[in-house]
Amino acid sequence: MRCQLSLKKVRSDNTAAAGAGPLALLLAVVAFAAFSFVLPGLPFAATPEGGGGEAAKGTNDKPVTVTSDTMESLRGERVVIFRGQVVAEQDSLMCSDELRVFYDEQQQVKNIVATGNARVVRDGNRARGDKIVYDKVNGEVIITGNAAAMQCGDIVRGEKIIFYLDSDNVMVVGGDKRVRAVIMPKKENKECSDGDTSGAEGHISEEFQCQRAR
Template sequence: MRGLATLVGTLVIATLPAAATAQTPAKAAPAKPAPRVEAPAKSTAPGETPAPAMSRKAQTKEDRGQPVTVDADKMERFGKEGLVVFTGNVVARQNNSVQYADRMEVYLDERGDRILRTVSTGAVRIITRDCRTGTARRAEYHDLEQRVVLLGNARVWQEDNVVSGETITIFLSQDRSVVQGGRQERVKAVFYQKDDKQKDDKAKDGETTAAVRPAPATCEN
């Protein structure tokens, strides 16, 4: 079942904010760059269905060291509230991973140099550089708890492997993910295991294509 763990876990890379560079229309006010974040957390409530634990190795130094660039139709900064809001066709990119949303809110600490929380809403879609895709109505990142949450018809897939539920919660410091069903729909997970021959063939192909990483634009959605 490691496939499902990787499927859910790798999505974290695309949701974590780092030193962000905002690209918006000229009239938009500049926002302070958002710093990198690292990792801690805990929890499991009754009724939750635990998903296989994600691997922290998925968060490579290469990904964490890359800047995040945000494109949007509009950007607003509210200094007193420590809030930066991106609206309209929001696209956040990091090392060939992409997150799309209608709106993204970035909450900063009092000094404005640390991200406390991010909230993305409206047709949220995340595509990692190796073509894992996640969708939800809302995506949240909580720095203090080191927790990422996909809410509202959350779904993560790669090729034929799929896991879905009302919410998908990823606890970064615990190498753990929890998929929770809603009132009308239970958790669903489909994972196709590959036989040894398929693994060997894939390994051989990987020897010649290891250096080539598909950008999200090449992924089938």
């Protein structure tokens, strides 16, 4: 039996505007995953999967639901650890083998670290790597280890991808290998309209989406 926890969303103005660039939507996706957590009073109350969470009346009120095999709350260290097929879901999905949420004395998130097949999925757009770190202090989301960002057939690959949330800028570092980018011509790129879109993904499970995002 898997654990399920609902976390309410915290509003942030640091997300990228749609259409700001070729990877703007992916930046918004990763920013969503980073900014969507605010920790309620501890200890957490985990419920078996299917127990249900807060009903969503709209996007701003929709809780983030984290599903995993196990959940551990270390109050002394101010960290909550989700392990085993972790899926954090709201309008987007953040998937990993393990997800650690670090918080301060006010129970506000400081860092989020997703490790092991870490992926972010939204509307057919995907970012993935061995590790995804949200650094709130520096306003960065860092994807490392075979990092890749994919949007509408466009693909950028490197050893590290850094999203600077304050400026909406992106840096790709090749490491031992060179950075590789594949940009599809718009007239030949039918993936956005004919491929994996939000309408298609709305009918399949989040676990399947996470597996497909690898």
